[in-house]
Amino acid sequence: MALFNGFLIVFFIVLFAALIFVGQTLRTSQFLRRKLPLAFCFFMGVIIIFQFFIPPENPLYKEIEDLSTKWIQIISSFALVIGLISLVTMNFNKISRKYEDWQYAVVLLLGFFVTTFYGLRDGFEGKEFDFIFNYMYVPMQSTMFSILAFFVASAAFRAFRARSREATLLLTAAVIVMLGRVELGSVLWSYIPFIGNYFDVSDLAQWINKVFTTAGQRAILLGASLGYIAASFKILLGIERSYFGSEE
């Protein structure tokens, strides 16, 4: 198996070198640079749309789904490598040229390489990787997200001024939903004369969600979806090519 893995690595290195050579040699061909990628895009999109019209019990449906999912998973995995190459080279440059805050780039690279090493070596079951995940990644991630609570509160303080009818509606809906989500909200609500005893704030929050939020979100979703579909058709037909880069 080790021999086979070695062969696989050599095979992909040779393949990559050959691709780069071919890429450099044929870089002036307009057909290869523009028309063929557009044909690829069209073909892929049409295959996926075609799959929609095949009954799920037909083996062809499963084959197309399996093939397209595998392709996307493999290509996306390689696309991630591009991002990581960029991250590592940028931080190496920062360290070698002693840019401002270069010391932190060392911390970043250390975090990246240590996590990658233990993760690739032992998988998710590894003791060291598990330690990094549980005591570094998870706490830092939830702290980063939770810190937004402070910024959201400060933004709300500035934005939530009942200066107009619309702003008042926004403020009222937000306050009712927030009160409806906590026990303290129900307690405070019960002190409001008449309505406080008549119904609970959590019921009111649920009603807002069920009626107004559903209506508003559905309207936005319908508009955005029609836009998505139109943009997708433009991409498939080659009218929209901005994803090719600045050259187009």
Next chain:
Amino acid sequence: MPLFALGFNFRPVFEAGGGVSTEGIGIWIAAILTLGIYSFLYKDNFFYKFSEYLFVGVSAGYTLVLTFHKYLKPSLIEPLQEYSRDFYHIITGASVPIVNPWMLSWQTHLVGNQFGSQFSFIFWFAVKVFLFYIFPAILGLMMISRVFPNAAWLSRFPLATIVGYGSGIMIVTTLHASVLEQIKASFVSFAPLFHMKGVDWSIIAQSANDFLLVLGLCCAIIYFYFSAEHKGVILGPASNFGIWVLMITFGASFGYTVMARISLLIGRFQFLLGDWMQLVK
């Protein structure tokens, strides 16, 4: 150590037997990093920057590991290993069990060892492996060609594949789930209101809610209709009501977002005060 002097019962790093506790060290590291990130609330400082850069590095590493073990390994590396091993065993006639079901069906078909069957097997094996594994791997390698400016144009092929796939998926799934299904869900029935025996307040309330929902939806869509000026007897008031519905939607969404962040904040404080300082059980 003034906090120790105040009598805080921090999570010990050492176990009762004398050994080092991995969990204790982990909790201390997590607590220091948590406080490091919260220190940004005062101002940008060394502890925050350290935690921030470490988070980016660890996240990037975690994403790479996740992608490798969840996608690249099961979609490319393991199948290639499995197919090649089975192919070698079938061709050499080794008495080793064949793992892959597709290859197993070929093995039973090849009993008798005719030249035509063997040729057909090798041909379909090459087609399957190339189409499912080698070709997407070539597209993946083309993506990495972006590193070389003269060959960077090769990355247009994998990009076109991903964008084409995404567009195809978007057209069919969005049309189905976000347009047709949403429209279908908006066609509510008021029949129970007309077939009601006596006064049933639950049916009346349900119908009123449904009416308000449809009215809100139509008015919010009218607000997004820009081909005519929002004036007159219908478009003007409808557009205004649409704005109110959207404002309530945004307010409610904001409220839910705030509460989700607050829940995370409570979780972090529970960790600091419970697991680390051991003040809260």
